[in-house]
Amino acid sequence: MKAAVFEAPGRIAVTEVADPVCGDHDIIIDVDYCGICGSDLHSYVEGAFVEPGQIMGHEFSGTVSVVGAAVTGISTGTAVTARPLSHCGTCPRCLEGLGNLCEVTLTSSVAYGLPGAFAERVRIPNAVAGENVFPLPAGLGRAAAACVEPMAVALRLAKSAKPTSADTAVVIGLGSIGLNTVQMLRALGAGQVIGIDLSPARLDLAARLGATHIVNAREQDTLAAVQALTGAGVGGVGARADIVVEASGVPALLSQAVGMTRAGGRLRIAALYESEVTLDMNQTVQKEMDISGSFAYDREFPEVLEILQEGRAVAEPLITHTFPLEDINEAFSVQLAKDSSVKVLVAAQSSS
Ligand SMILES: [Zn+2]
Ligand SMILES: [Zn+2]
Incomplete structure (x- = not known):
């Protein structure tokens, strides 16, 4: 063959x-x-x-x-x-x-x-x-x-962030995993999802897939855009997103993701990084952040097939x-x- x-x-x-x-x-x-x-x-x-x-x-x-x-x-x-x-x-x-x-x-x-x-x-x-x-x-x-396989990755990630209708989630990086995470967060009930990327085509697609807000990082200050929706963090620093998903693989954006997450919020890391990342870990302590990576999937395939069949994602x-x-x-x-x-x-x- x-x-x-x-x-x-x-x-x-x-x-x-x-x-x-x-x-x-x-x-x-x-x-x-x-x-x-x-x-x-x-x-x-x-x-x-x-x-x-x-x-x-x-x-x-x-x-x-x-x-x-x-x-x-x-x-x-x-x-x-x-x-x-x-x-x-x-x-x-x-x-x-x-x-x-x-x-x-x-x-x-x-x-x-x-x-x-x-x-x-x-x-x-x-x-x-x-x-x-x-x-x-x-x-x-x-x-x-x-x-279905990349959607299973996104479903596991979205489930681990435990979205609710009261939550504002931010997804940084709208490649296949980021876009599928937007869909899955919405399918699981997240109230607002903000998609951030540099590509107008990917941002348009995110909006079609359920993102309630899109931010072009080439044209807008992304932190200010998230603050406009969630309010600034304690002391005016950062923002108060309930859920932030880093799916870009750009080290500086992971650092920004830490700042965007509210105290007690959930930061999920889906990307792989080509170099080491420097983070302000004091913020993660003070905000008692729930940070985790998410790797692949376990039993998510049947759930993805069901979600596709029901038209809750495409x-x-x-x-x-x-x-x-x-x-x-x-x-x-x-x-x-x-x-x-x-x-x-x-x-x-x-x-x-
Ligand atoms: Zn894959
Ligand atoms: Zn084993």
């Missing part, structure tokens, strides 16, 4: 590789679409989370083409999406019910250690319907289905480009151009 193999930062080769072999507990999916994730950009540019020889790609949809002898409840010909991250079930974090923090996730999952879905076919080990393989609900297109408007597998390097360069793209998909079957 044809697959895109990571060779070195900035270089992915589309080449012929052996077809995946289906074990008794596995299934093989003929991939329709696979999205480029923000974390894939870190892999592509810096070589993060990836070794040469890896087939990347973990946000995908497709059709089940082979079912292992011991797999029940999944049949060939079914349109599905699948959760790429595996968990061992026996490490301390798994035993605690935090499968997303499993100690072996990043070395033995699809696209992380095992071959990913920037390929014509992908193997899902230990396939269990409703656990890591999800048939698409009626009406959900295959391109949209490739976006996937298609975020998809700005689709490239054939052969053009994956171009797809990555378009995904890196933040002003003109949101979610770039790779179409794996030459006919699609």
Whole structure:
């Protein structure tokens, strides 16, 4: 089959590789679409989370083409999406019910250690319907289905911020995760959501997806804009947002996010940073802030499918480009151009 193999930062080769072999507990999916994730950009540019020889790609949809002898409840010909991250079930974090923090996730999952879905076919080990393989609900297109994975990331993040109708939330950085977080915060009932970005196209999209206010950081003082809605913080310093989500990956904006969060507020960090970040930690103490990172997802896939089916969030408007597998390097360069793209998909079957 044809697959895109990571060779070195900035270089992915589309080449012929052996077809995946289906074990008794596995299934093989003929991939329709696979999205480029923000974390894939870190892999592509810096070589993060990836070794040469890896087939990347973990946000995908497709059709089940082979079912292992011991797999029940999944049949060939079914349109599905699948959760790429595996968990061992026996490490301390798994035993605690935090499968997303499993100690072996990043070395033995699809696209992380095992071959990913920037390929014509992908193997899902230990396939269990409703656990890591999800048939698409009626009406959900295959391109949209490739976006369930990043939406699961956003849903976990939004849930952890515990939004209520009385809350004003700020989302800094409106890439795919930021925009999906705007949608999920609203879907979970956040009263006001302020979206901040530099790109007019992304800001417009945020407004369409439920942001009640948008702030173009190139044209406006972002702190003043948040203060106008929440009031200034104690002593006139910072602002009083109940929830702030940092999804830009710009170190200075994380520092600003600390200032925007009210005393007792929730700061959630979704981005990855290319360098160390300096923060005024005294503020986090004085404001007794609830700060946490949010990593991937655990059991959010079925909830995302339900939210999509109910129309409480949408996937298609975020998809700005689709490239054939052969053009994956171009797809990555378009995904890196933040002003003109949101979610770039790779179409794996030459006919699609
Ligand atoms: Zn992803
Ligand atoms: Zn584990």
